[in-house]
Amino acid sequence: MYHFSAFYVNFTGVLVYLTYMRSLFQYKKTRLSLLIIVFGVVAPEFFALAEPRSVVITEIASSLPTDEEWIEVYNTTDGIVDISAWRFVEDFTENDPDGVRHKLTSYRADSLLDPREYAIIANNAALFLEKHQDFSGALFDSSWGSLKETGEKIEIIDGNGVVIEEFSYLQTDDGILARKDPFFSDYSSLNWVNVQGGGTPGKPYDAIILPLTPASQTSTPAEISPNSSSSEQVIFPVKPLEPPTAAAGINVAARVGETIIFDGSRSYDSSGGELLYHWDFGDGTKAEGAVVKHAFLLEGDYRALLTVSNSVGNDSDSARVTVVGDSSEPALLKNNEPLALTPEDTRTLPPKTEAVIQGIVTVEPGIFAKTYFYISSKDGTVASQVYSADGEFPDLHIGQVIEAAGTISSYYGVKRIITRAPGAISVIRGEDPLPGEEVALSLIDDAYLGRLITLKGAVLKEDGKIFITADDGGRIRVEVKNGTGISKTDLHEGVLVSLTGIIDKTVNGLRFLPRYPGDIVVVTPIDVDAPEGVSNKSRVLGEKAEIVLPEIEYTPSIETLEYTTDEQSRSGIVKYLVATAAALAFILAGVFVRERQEKQRISSS
Known part of the structure; x- marks a missing residue:
C-alpha cells in the first residue's frame, strides 16, 4: 500500500511540474534550473522504490507433467529472508492482468531462507520428493494450473504485493530451464539454458559452457542441448572422470561417552569407480x-x-x-538418527540438527498461532518453540511433559524444533503448570526470549498500543492475541497489573504475550482519587469487578514480518500530497509574477 501510494503521488507531482513549467517558462536557463530543482526533489523518492532483489528464480521445470512442475529460488543476500507471506504468480491474461497468486506453504524446513540457500516451490511437494529422493533442501508446496512450455510471464511477490522478481521465461519443450548466473538480471538465452534430465534442484547449476567450434563438435561423445544458441553449446558428458562427492551425513548431538555411528555411504562417484573413505573427528x-x-x-x-x-x-x-553433559547410560547413536535432549541442551545445537526435545508445555497450540507452541525446561530458565507448518498437533495442555522430534532451527533468538511427521509429538505425562518467574521489567532482554515470566507495572496507552511501564524505567509492549480469550475492556491506562506470559521478539523489538485471562491480575488503580466505594483489591481478569473500566483502543497483532500499517501509509500519502501542494503553490506564484511582468511590458510599450 505504501509503495504504491508513494509512487502515485510522486508521479502525479512530476506530471504537474513538467506540464506547468513547459508552458510558463520560455527561457532555457530558467527552465533548466527549475528542472534540476524538481529532479533533485523527486528523484530520491523514485530511486528509493528500486530495491535490490533478494530472492531470484534459478530453475523452471515447465516441461514436466503438471503435477511434477516446480521452480527453484535462491537467496542472493547475506541475510536471512522470510518468504512465509510471499506468493508465486502466473497465468497473466487480458482478463486477469494481475495474474493468479499462489500461496507458499512450508512442506519441509521453515520459511526462512539462509544466505545463499536454495529452495524448491513445487506444484505437488509430496510427488516432488518421490521423484527427487536425494533432495534435502527447503521445500514449499503450492498449487497452480500448469506452466506453459511456450514460456509465460511469472512473478514472485512479497506479502505487500511488491514484486521481488518478474520476467517471461523462454520456451522449453523438454528438460529444465536453468539460470547460469543468479546475480545477472538477464532473462534471454545469454543467461538461461535448457538442461536435459532432472535439473539440479537445491544445487547451483554448473554445466560446462564451451564455444561452438569444429574442435568441440568432434570431442568426446556428449549430450547436447537442443535449445543451445548458434554461438555456444551446453555439453553434458556421459560418464566424466571427475573427483567424487563426499557426504558426511547430517549434524548430530550426543552426550559425552556416547558412541556415534558416522555414515558416509551416501558419498558417490559419478563415474562408478571405487572410493576410499578417511574420517578426522577433530579430537585427535x-x-x-x-x-x-x-x-x-x-x-x-x-x-x-x-x-x-x-x-x-x-x-x-x-x-x-x-x-553435551555426561552419559550415565552409554548408547549407540547414528548420525542420521535424532537424540533425546532437553531445552537446555539445544542452546548450542547448530541449525538443521535432528533431535528429540523433551519439555513442559507453557503455551498450548492455537493460543498465539496455529503453527507453534512453547515448551520449557523444568526450572523454567530455557525455552524452545515447537513448530509445524500444517499446525497438526495432538491435544495438548499446559503442564504436560512432551517429546517433539524434528529439525533444530532458530526464530528471532528462540530455538525452534520443526516437526513434520504426524506422530512427531508424544505426551509423556502430566504435571502441574509451571509458574512464571518474577523478573524486574528493567532486566528484560534477549536472555528471557521464549520464557514464562511475571512482570509488574502500570498500563500505558500510546498510539493505539499497550505498554507496561515500571518505576525502574523498564517498559515493554504488550500484545493480546485473539486466541487468548483476554478481553480488551479489562485494562485501563494507569492501572497497576501483574502479568504472566511469554517474552517474544519481532523486527520491532521485544514484546510481552499474555496467554490466558488469568495471566493478568489487576493489583490497584494508579488514580488515588478514585470514586468512593471502588475497591482497590487485586483481581484476576474474568472475575467480577467492582469497577467498570472503559474500553481501550487496541490494534491486534498480525502474524507476519511485514509491519507497514495504515497509519504509516496515510502519513506517507499526506507527506507527498503536502509536497505536491507546495509545488503547485510555487508554480501559481510564478504564473502571477509572469502575468504582472507581461502587463507592465504592454503598458510600457
Whole structure:
C-alpha cells in the first residue's frame, strides 16, 4: 500500500511540474534550473522504490507433467529472508492482468531462507520428493494450473504485493530451464539454458559452457542441448572422470561417552569407480571406512571431516557434532538418527540438527498461532518453540511433559524444533503448570526470549498500543492475541497489573504475550482519587469487578514480518500530497509574477 501510494503521488507531482513549467517558462536557463530543482526533489523518492532483489528464480521445470512442475529460488543476500507471506504468480491474461497468486506453504524446513540457500516451490511437494529422493533442501508446496512450455510471464511477490522478481521465461519443450548466473538480471538465452534430465534442484547449476567450434563438435561423445544458441553449446558428458562427492551425513548431538555411528555411504562417484573413505573427528582421532564408530570424551563442538577419494581426485564434507553433559547410560547413536535432549541442551545445537526435545508445555497450540507452541525446561530458565507448518498437533495442555522430534532451527533468538511427521509429538505425562518467574521489567532482554515470566507495572496507552511501564524505567509492549480469550475492556491506562506470559521478539523489538485471562491480575488503580466505594483489591481478569473500566483502543497483532500499517501509509500519502501542494503553490506564484511582468511590458510599450 505504501509503495504504491508513494509512487502515485510522486508521479502525479512530476506530471504537474513538467506540464506547468513547459508552458510558463520560455527561457532555457530558467527552465533548466527549475528542472534540476524538481529532479533533485523527486528523484530520491523514485530511486528509493528500486530495491535490490533478494530472492531470484534459478530453475523452471515447465516441461514436466503438471503435477511434477516446480521452480527453484535462491537467496542472493547475506541475510536471512522470510518468504512465509510471499506468493508465486502466473497465468497473466487480458482478463486477469494481475495474474493468479499462489500461496507458499512450508512442506519441509521453515520459511526462512539462509544466505545463499536454495529452495524448491513445487506444484505437488509430496510427488516432488518421490521423484527427487536425494533432495534435502527447503521445500514449499503450492498449487497452480500448469506452466506453459511456450514460456509465460511469472512473478514472485512479497506479502505487500511488491514484486521481488518478474520476467517471461523462454520456451522449453523438454528438460529444465536453468539460470547460469543468479546475480545477472538477464532473462534471454545469454543467461538461461535448457538442461536435459532432472535439473539440479537445491544445487547451483554448473554445466560446462564451451564455444561452438569444429574442435568441440568432434570431442568426446556428449549430450547436447537442443535449445543451445548458434554461438555456444551446453555439453553434458556421459560418464566424466571427475573427483567424487563426499557426504558426511547430517549434524548430530550426543552426550559425552556416547558412541556415534558416522555414515558416509551416501558419498558417490559419478563415474562408478571405487572410493576410499578417511574420517578426522577433530579430537585427535581418525578412522577409515564408509561407516565408522566414535565416542567423544569431552564436551564441545566438533567437526567430523570426511574425505573421499578416487583415481582422479578427492572431496571433503563435514558433519557438526555437539557434545553435551555426561552419559550415565552409554548408547549407540547414528548420525542420521535424532537424540533425546532437553531445552537446555539445544542452546548450542547448530541449525538443521535432528533431535528429540523433551519439555513442559507453557503455551498450548492455537493460543498465539496455529503453527507453534512453547515448551520449557523444568526450572523454567530455557525455552524452545515447537513448530509445524500444517499446525497438526495432538491435544495438548499446559503442564504436560512432551517429546517433539524434528529439525533444530532458530526464530528471532528462540530455538525452534520443526516437526513434520504426524506422530512427531508424544505426551509423556502430566504435571502441574509451571509458574512464571518474577523478573524486574528493567532486566528484560534477549536472555528471557521464549520464557514464562511475571512482570509488574502500570498500563500505558500510546498510539493505539499497550505498554507496561515500571518505576525502574523498564517498559515493554504488550500484545493480546485473539486466541487468548483476554478481553480488551479489562485494562485501563494507569492501572497497576501483574502479568504472566511469554517474552517474544519481532523486527520491532521485544514484546510481552499474555496467554490466558488469568495471566493478568489487576493489583490497584494508579488514580488515588478514585470514586468512593471502588475497591482497590487485586483481581484476576474474568472475575467480577467492582469497577467498570472503559474500553481501550487496541490494534491486534498480525502474524507476519511485514509491519507497514495504515497509519504509516496515510502519513506517507499526506507527506507527498503536502509536497505536491507546495509545488503547485510555487508554480501559481510564478504564473502571477509572469502575468504582472507581461502587463507592465504592454503598458510600457
